Amino acid sequence: MKAKAGSRAGDSRLAVKKSKAEKDPNKPKRPPSAFFVFMDTFRKEYKEKHPDVKQVSVIGKAGGEKWKSLSDAEKAPYAAKAEKLKAEYAKKIDAYNNPQAGEASGDSDKSKSEVNDEDDGSEGDE
DNA sequence: TTGTTGATTGTTGGA
């Protein structure tokens, strides 16, 4: 799996920093994948167990190994959250691609929709 | 002082 990682490592981030200024401020950021959602929690736990370890590289490796050791059931909650974020990202991207669509609808004053995504009621899936 | 690097995986978007 390192085969692909090799390409990304370095080049991608380098481009990010350089082109960051050229990025569109209105463009929504990509939603964190299930792995990143897991990492958010994992980092906190790792820091508690290893307060001396502050190297993100080390935490990243540890998180990667832990992630692989997790079962689908363990990843489920993280994947579910990632999907939710992905759905919100889709809406933002749609608004970004069609900014007039939202204005034309006059949703500006009506901040309805969204929000309720927390308890949309689809929880009873399992 | 400010900016980049280091590593991880997943997801998305473009070609």
Add this chain to the structure above:
DNA sequence: TCCAACAATCAACAA
């Protein structure tokens, strides 16, 4: 269909 770019994090080092 496949590849490249980008998402968070933060100490540490370099210019």
